[in-house]
Amino acid sequence: xxxxxxxLSVVLLLLxxxxxxxxxxWEYRKQAAELRAAAVARGELVATSSDAPQFxxxxxxxxxxxxxxxxxxxxxxxxxxxxxxxxxxxFWATWCAPCKIETPWIIDLRNQYAAQGFEVLGxxxxxxxxxxxxxxxxxxxxxxxTVQQMHIPYPVLLNGDSLSQSYGGLDELPxxxxxxxxxxxxxxxxxxxxxxxxEGNIRKALGAGK
Amino acid sequence: MKTILATVFAACxxxxxxxxxxxxxFNDAPNRSLTRTNAVQYLFPEQVSVxxxxxxxxxxxxxxxxxxxxxxxxxxxxxxxxxxxxIPTASGVRLENATYPPGEDFTLPLDPKTRLSVYTGEFVIQxxxxxxxxxxxxxxxxxxxxxxxxxCMPPKSVTVPIDVIGK
Numbered sequence: 248x249x250x251x252x253x254x255l256s257v258v259l260l261l262l263x264x265x266x267x268x269x270x271x272x273w274e275y276r277k278q279a280a281e282l283r284a285a286a287v288a289r290g291e292l293v294a295t296s297s298d299a300p301q302f303x304x305x306x307x308x309x310x311x312x313x314x315x316x317x318x319x320x321x322x323x324x325x326x327x328x329x330x331x332x333x334x335x336x337x338f339w340a341t342w343c344a345p346c347k348i349e350t351p352w353i354i355d356l357r358n359q360y361a362a363q364g365f366e367v368l369g370x371x372x373x374x375x376x377x378x379x380x381x382x383x384x385x386x387x388x389x390x391x392x393t394v395q396q397m398h399i400p401y402p403v404l405l406n407g408d409s410l411s412q413s414y415g416g417l418d419e420l421p422x423x424x425x426x427x428x429x430x431x432x433x434x435x436x437x438x439x440x441x442x443x444x445x446e447g448n449i450r451k452a453l454g455a456g457k
Numbered sequence: 458m459k460t461i462l463a464t465v466f467a468a469c470x471x472x473x474x475x476x477x478x479x480x481x482x483f484n485d486a487p488n489r490s491l492t493r494t495n496a497v498q499y500l501f502p503e504q505v506s507v508x509x510x511x512x513x514x515x516x517x518x519x520x521x522x523x524x525x526x527x528x529x530x531x532x533x534x535x536x537x538x539x540x541x542x543x544i545p546t547a548s549g550v551r552l553e554n555a556t557y558p559p560g561e562d563f564t565l566p567l568d569p570k571t572r573l574s575v576y577t578g579e580f581v582i583q584x585x586x587x588x589x590x591x592x593x594x595x596x597x598x599x600x601x602x603x604x605x606x607x608x609c610m611p612p613k614s615v616t617v618p619i620d621v622i623g624k
Contacts, residue, residue: 342538342602343609348568419608438608439567
C-alpha cells in the first residue's frame with residue numbers, strides 16, 4: 248500500500264513536471280512570436296535561423312511610400328518619377344563611418360547595373376536647421392563636400408529625417424530599401440553588410456534573381 | 458528504491474531545466490532597442506557640494522552600452538561628431554571647462570586602415586564648475602553619437618542630473 252502511494256506520487260509529480268515544461272515551452276514560443284511581430288512592426292533586426300540578423304521592414308512587399316525631397320542644388324526629386332526603374336533608396340549621413348565604407352560599393356554597383364534600368368537615390372539623414380539660413384547653408388555644404396569627396400554620381404537628397412515615420416524609424420544607418428520596377432519594396436538592409444549582399448538585392452529589384 | 462527515486466527525480470528535473478534554458482530569450486530580445494536608445498548611461502555622482510563662487514572639479518562617470526562605441530571628444534575626422542558636455546545657462550552653475558579622457562583607438566572590421574578615436578565601457582569627464590550659493594538641480598547634457606561595428610545611431614544627448622550644492 249505504502250509502495251503504491253509512493254509510485255503514484257512519483258508518477259503524478261512526473262506528469263506535473265512535464266505539464267509545466269509544456270506550458271513554459273508554449274509561453275516561450277508565444278512570447279517569442281509576439282516579440283518578433285513587434286520587431287517587424289517597428290522595422291527592426293530580428294534573429295533568424297541563419298547566423299546573420301535580418302532587417303524585417305513593415306514596408307516589405309508593399310509599395311514604397313512616395314516622397315518629394317530637394318537635392319543639393321535645390322531641385323525637387325520625387326520617388327514616383329523613377330517608376331519603371333529598379334531603385335535603391337540608401338539612407339546615410341556624413342557622420343556615419345559604416346556608410347562611408349558602403350558608399351563606394353553602391354557606386355560600383357550603380358555603374359554596373361545602370362544600363363539595366365537601375366538607379367540609386369541617396370538620402371542624407373543629417374540634421375538640418377531649416378529655420379536658420381546660415382546653419383542650413385553650412386550643413387548643406389558639409390553634405391555636398393562629402394558627396395564630392397566620395398564622387399557620388401547619383402542624386403543625393405536632403406532632409407531624410409522627414410521620411411523617418413513613413414520608412415519605419417531610420418534609427419540606424421546605413422539603411423537601404425530595394426524597389427522593383429513597380430516601386431514595391433522587395434528587399435531591405437540595415438547596417439553594413441557586404442557588397443555581395445547589396446548586389447544580390449539589386450538583382451532581386453531588377454527581377455534578375457540572386 | 459533510492460536509485461529509482463533519484464532517477465525519477467532527475468527525469469522530472471530535466472524538462473524543467475530544458476524549459477528554463479529557453480527563458481532568457483524573454484529578456485534578451487527587447488534589450489537591443491533599449492541599448493540603442495540609451496547607448497550612454499550617466500552613472501554618478503547624483504549630488505555634489507562645492508564652495509560657492511569657486512571653480513571646483515567634479516568627476517562625472519558614464520558608461521557606454523556593451524558592443525557600442527561613441528566618438529571621443531577629439532575624433533580623428535572632422536565629419537565625426539565629438540562627445541561634448543554642456544550645462545544650460547541660468548542653472549546657477551557654470552561649466553568653466555571640461556577635461557575629457559583620451560579616446561582609444563578603434564577600427565571597423567571592414568575598414569581596418571581607418572583608426573577611430575572612441576570611448577567604450579566606462580569613462581570619466583572631469584568638469585570644472587562654478588556654482589552660485591544655494592541648491593541647484595542641474596540638468597547637464599552629454600551629446601554623443603554611437604555606433605557598433607556595422608551601423609550608427611543618430612546623434613543624441615543624455616541628461617546628466619546633478620544636485621549641486623554651493624556652500
